Amino acid sequence: MDTQFTAEERERIKQGIRQKYAKVAAGPEGNFRYPTGRKGLEEQKYDPELIDSLPDNVAASYCGVGNPFRLGPINQGATVLDVGCGTGVDSLIAAVMVGPDGRVIGIDLTPDMVQRAKLNLGKTSLKNVRFLESSAENLSFPDETFDFVISNGVINLVADKAKAVREIFRVLKKNGKLMMADQILVGHRPGDTKSMVDTWAG
Numbered sequence: 743m744d745t746q747f748t749a750e751e752r753e754r755i756k757q758g759i760r761q762k763y764a765k766v767a768a769g770p771e772g773n774f775r776y777p778t779g780r781k782g783l784e785e786q787k788y789d790p791e792l793i794d795s796l797p798d799n800v801a802a803s804y805c806g807v808g809n810p811f812r813l814g815p816i817n818q819g820a821t822v823l824d825v826g827c828g829t830g831v832d833s834l835i836a837a838v839m840v841g842p843d844g845r846v847i848g849i850d851l852t853p854d855m856v857q858r859a860k861l862n863l864g865k866t867s868l869k870n871v872r873f874l875e876s877s878a879e880n881l882s883f884p885d886e887t888f889d890f891v892i893s894n895g896v897i898n899l900v901a902d903k904a905k906a907v908r909e910i911f912r913v914l915k916k917n918g919k920l921m922m923a924d925q926i927l928v929g930h931r932p933g934d935t936k937s938m939v940d941t942w943a944g
């Protein structure tokens with residue numbers, strides 16, 4: 743169940759995330775307890791051909807926690823939204839999968855991550871991807887826009903998870919598919935909301 747945060751607490755959580763991920767945009771090394779970059783992609787069993795298709799410094803910026811593409815194929819010509827795209831690695835992989843007739847949009851809360859994703863895109867020849875700054879809780883797309891929504895390591899960071907999930911299903915087409923990977927907390931969470939807010943992006 744979602745914790746009910748005040749508007750001020752939600753804003754502090756978002757500020758904490760923007761601060762942490764501004765650092766991560768420069769390079770994920772040393773910021774996570776799990777493998778990132780090329781090693782992370784290999785451990786999460788991304789298709790080796792797709793890993794090799796990424797420029798080295800693009801693969802190095804990956805900080806996902808799992809592999810949404812293991813949940814099924816993404817077809818040519820599909821429209822895909824990557825929620826919390828970070829530096830855009832999954833968006834770029836999806837763009838190869840959907841081909842020139844498909845289209846991918848990656849959104850992220852942190853402006854530095856969106857900038858890095860655009861820089862990463864510029865290192866490829868892909869023409870079917872766009873990156874925008876936006877929050878998962880307020881997606882600026884009409885209802886039933888996307889065939890697929892992918893997300894990797896993001897919803898655990900969102901203060902209003904129920905709202906984000908409602909938004910995802912609003913923008914998915916009727917037979918659309920959500921493919922997400924995430925972390926869950928096993929065990930006790932901090933008892934009071936102040937500690938939760940203070941440690942949110944830690």
Ligand SMILES: C[S@@+](CC[C@H](N)C(=O)[O-])C[C@H]1O[C@@H](n2cnc3c(N)ncnc32)[C@H](O)[C@@H]1O
Nearest residue numbers: 805806826827828850851852877878894895899
């Ligand atoms: C662990 S990184 C994962 C990035 C990317 N999905 C990947 O696999 O490399 C988490 C990302 O979620 C973004 N994020 C956190 N809260 C968000 C929110 N409410 N809306 C959109 N993005 C958010 C962060 O800015 C960060 O880029």
